[in-house]
Amino acid sequence: xxxxxxxxxxxxxxxxxxxxxxxxxxxxxxxxxxxxxxxxxxxxxxxxxxxxxxxxxxxxxxxxxxxxxxxxxxxxxxxxxxxxxxxxxxxxxxxxxxxxxxxxxxxxxxxx
Amino acid sequence: xxxxxxxxxxxxxxxxxxxxxxxxxxxxxxxxxxxxxxxxxxxxxxxxxxxxxxxxxxxxxxxxxxxxxxxxxxxxxxxxxxxxxxxxxxxxxxxxxxxxxxxxxxxx
Numbered sequence: 001x002x003x004x005x006x007x008x009x010x011x012x013x014x015x016x017x018x019x020x021x022x023x024x025x026x027x028x029x030x031x032x033x034x035x036x037x038x039x040x041x042x043x044x045x046x047x048x049x050x051x052x053x054x055x056x057x058x059x060x061x062x063x064x065x066x067x068x069x070x071x072x073x074x075x076x077x078x079x080x081x082x083x084x085x086x087x088x089x090x091x092x093x094x095x096x097x098x099x100x101x102x103x104x105x106x107x108x109x110x111x112x
Numbered sequence: 113x114x115x116x117x118x119x120x121x122x123x124x125x126x127x128x129x130x131x132x133x134x135x136x137x138x139x140x141x142x143x144x145x146x147x148x149x150x151x152x153x154x155x156x157x158x159x160x161x162x163x164x165x166x167x168x169x170x171x172x173x174x175x176x177x178x179x180x181x182x183x184x185x186x187x188x189x190x191x192x193x194x195x196x197x198x199x200x201x202x203x204x205x206x207x208x209x210x211x212x213x214x215x216x217x218x219x220x
Contacts, residue, residue, distance in 0.1 A: 014132035042198055042210035043155070056207060088153050100145060104194060 003027075004104035006091050012110045015081060023074040023091030031097045032074040034066060035090040037106075041092055044087050049074060050097050081111045113140045118199060118211035125189050125218050133184040135199035143202040144175055146184050149213075150195045158184070158197075189218045199211045 013019050016029045023032065035043035049068040062099045063085075065077040074091055080097075086087035088108050092101040115138040125131055135144075145159040159166050159173040161182065166173055170189075175182040186193055196213040 037153075042200075042213055045207045050205070058207070090153075090155065092155075096204075098143065100157060100160045102157060103147075106153045106155075108153070 004091055004093055004102055006089075006104035006107050008107060009105065010048050010108045010110075012112065013078065013081065014112055015083070017081075018079045020078065021076040021109075022090075023076075023093075023104055024072055025050055025093040025104075027093065027095075027101075027102070028071075028074055029093035029095050029102075030071060031094045031099075032068065033092040033094075033101065034074070034076050035092065037088040037090060039087075047076075048097065055068070055097070078109075081109075085109065086111045097105075114141065114201065114203070114209065116199065116201060116209060116211040117195075118214050120214060121212065121214045122152075123217070124191075125216070125220055127191060127220050129218075130185070130187045130205050131189060131216070133186070133197050135182045135184075135211055137180050137201055138180075139203075140177065140180070141201040141203055143208075144182055145200050145208075146173055146182070147200060148195050149198065155198075177198060185193045186216075189216075191218045191220055194218050 034046040037043040046060045047066045052068045067075040088106045090106045091104040094101045117136045148156045161175045163177045170187045172185045189200045198213045200210045202208045
């Protein structure tokens with residue numbers, strides 16, 4: 001099983017809302033990732049968790065707040081987003097940071 | 113940092129045609145992957161291929177690490193092959209870096 005699941009599939013939120021994106025994997029992977037992808041661009045790394053600890057933050061604004069409650073779950077908490085934050089948010093996991101990454105289907109976020 | 117260039121940026125084929133996509137990188141890497149992103153946004157692993165040749169059905173990939181390039185071959189293309197093909201690489205535990213992609217359209 002190489003499945004990474006993400007919820008919700010679509011999300012529309014206002015600039016004053018607080019929402020969360022959820023990612024789950026049951027492959028026993030110990031590294032999990034959040035990527036942001038704008039239209040017609042490649043994915044860009046936001047955060048990396050390794051063994052449930054944040055190991056990379058690619059200078060992401062504080063209105064994005066990641067959380068790794070356990071080895072299978074990764075959340076991305078959103079607060080006071082801007083319209084330019086509208087994008088496809090992809091979660092990925094890998095056995096460790098040097099192994100192949102597997103991606104979830106993504107959450108399409110629209111900020112109004 | 114390492115630069116990666118994919119070519120061609122866009123490719124339009126008739127169903128049944130063959131194609132070759134290329135990924136050039138500016139320095140040595142020890143982790144190279146090919147992905148297909150379908151029109152719904154799902155990124156699907158095609159190959160993990162730091163060197164050598166691999167085949168999976170109608171798709172095959174070859175990486176020549178010493179010459180810093182990788183090729184993805186698609187034979188007998190189908191409309192379901194449409195989407196964007198990315199190569200991505202990493203050195204050690206550094207972040208995965210994606211090329212800009214090749215957008216493939218296969219017409220019936």
